[in-house]
Amino acid sequence: MSLVPQTATLVEKRYLDPQHSLFRFVFDDEGVRESFSFSPGQFVMLSIFGVGEAPISITSGPDEKGFVELCVRQAGRVTGALHALEENATVGLRGPYGNGYPVDVMEGGNLLIVAGGLGIAPLRSLIRYVLYRRDRFREVGIGYGARNPESVLFSGEMQNLVARTDIKCILSVDSVPEACRWDGHVGRVTEIIDRINMPIEGTSVAVCGPPVFYKFVLEKLLSLGYSKGSIYMSLERRMECGLGKCGHCVVGHKYTCIEGPIFTYWDAINLPEIF
Numbered sequence: 001m002s003l004v005p006q007t008a009t010l011v012e013k014r015y016l017d018p019q020h021s022l023f024r025f026v027f028d029d030e031g032v033r034e035s036f037s038f039s040p041g042q043f044v045m046l047s048i049f050g051v052g053e054a055p056i057s058i059t060s061g062p063d064e065k066g067f068v069e070l071c072v073r074q075a076g077r078v079t080g081a082l083h084a085l086e087e088n089a090t091v092g093l094r095g096p097y098g099n100g101y102p103v104d105v106m107e108g109g110n111l112l113i114v115a116g117g118l119g120i121a122p123l124r125s126l127i128r129y130v131l132y133r134r135d136r137f138r139e140v141g142i143g144y145g146a147r148n149p150e151s152v153l154f155s156g157e158m159q160n161l162v163a164r165t166d167i168k169c170i171l172s173v174d175s176v177p178e179a180c181r182w183d184g185h186v187g188r189v190t191e192i193i194d195r196i197n198m199p200i201e202g203t204s205v206a207v208c209g210p211p212v213f214y215k216f217v218l219e220k221l222l223s224l225g226y227s228k229g230s231i232y233m234s235l236e237r238r239m240e241c242g243l244g245k246c247g248h249c250v251v252g253h254k255y256t257c258i259e260g261p262i263f264t265y266w267d268a269i270n271l272p273e274i275f
């Protein structure tokens with residue numbers, strides 16, 4: 001994949017909460033539009049021309065053709081400029097980059113997905129992958145934690161997952177402000193891992209969230225008996241090129257843009273400066 005971005009048009013911008021929006025892009029070149037394919041967990045480098053580039057996970061499902069969706073927090077220069085764009089604006093996208101989740105390893109077994117906050121972005125792509133071929137997985141559990149009901153990203157979609165009978169999805173918030181309606185769990189996301197109650201044997205676990213979330217969720221998963229090799233986490237490091245040329249993302253001896261961003265917990269703890 002080249003370093004040259006392909007132009008794409010912003011066709012839809014959906015407000016999710018004051019910090020996050022969902023952006024749908026269509027590649028301008030018909031050939032690119034039709035041939036673009038990716039695995040859940042991969043990312044693109046998003047360019048806002050004249051401003052800069054940032055790595056962003058693809059949040060749409062790999063089976064949804066013709067467009068790419070990104071769920072983006074307004075964090076700094078590039079993401080701030082993206083949030084300021086109106087529909088029909090042109091951006092640059094290059095990729096997909098990174099390894100993605102090992103879906104070939106996960107298929108045939110049980111899958112537990114645990115997300116915190118914006119960590120749902122790459123996991124939404126994995127969830128869509130699983131739902132498209134539900135029969136290839138045995139038990140599927142999803143736990144999603146947010147600070148409060150208003151910060152649950154994709155709340156309509158998440159409620160639809162809760163209502164399904166072929167997966168066990170539980171949503172959790174840290175607290176519920178007065179006058180706010182909430183039917184899910186109130187408490188730590190670690191508590192819903194107990195309630196989802198997935199088998200330990202034969203289960204892969206995909207985890208993505210902020211650093212403090214990892215600390216508690218990983219401790220919980222290990223205490224339940226999940227092996228370090230069965231837990232997949234996303235390591236987000238500062239990236240420039242996205243394809244193994246610049247060295248900005250190197251941790252220890254690993255290029256997180258190529259060998260990551262998805263690592264098993266076992267591989268991650270053997271990298272320096274991770275925890």
Ligand SMILES: Cc1cc2nc3c(=O)[nH]c(=O)nc-3n(C[C@H](O)[C@H](O)[C@H](O)COP(=O)(O)OP(=O)(O)OC[C@H]3O[C@@H](n4cnc5c(N)ncnc54)[C@H](O)[C@@H]3O)c2cc1C
Pocket residue numbers: 043052053054055056057058070071072073074075076077078079080118121122235236237238239261
């Ligand atoms: C693989 C991968 C996938 C990602 N997926 C997503 C996604 O799906 N959605 C999403 O919203 N974000 C995602 N990110 C994070 C996103 O790339 C970063 O937040 C990126 O920095 C945003 O660029 P920016 O120019 O808007 O912000 P920046 O201007 O880079 O600022 C972002 C934050 O970093 C701080 N910062 C800036 N420079 C430095 C520095 N030199 N040292 C330390 N801190 C600094 C700023 O103060 C600010 O808090 C992903 C990152 C990676 C690596």
Ligand code: FES
Pocket residue numbers: 238239240241242243244245246247248249250255256257258
């Ligand atoms: S981001 Fe340049 S080598 Fe990984």
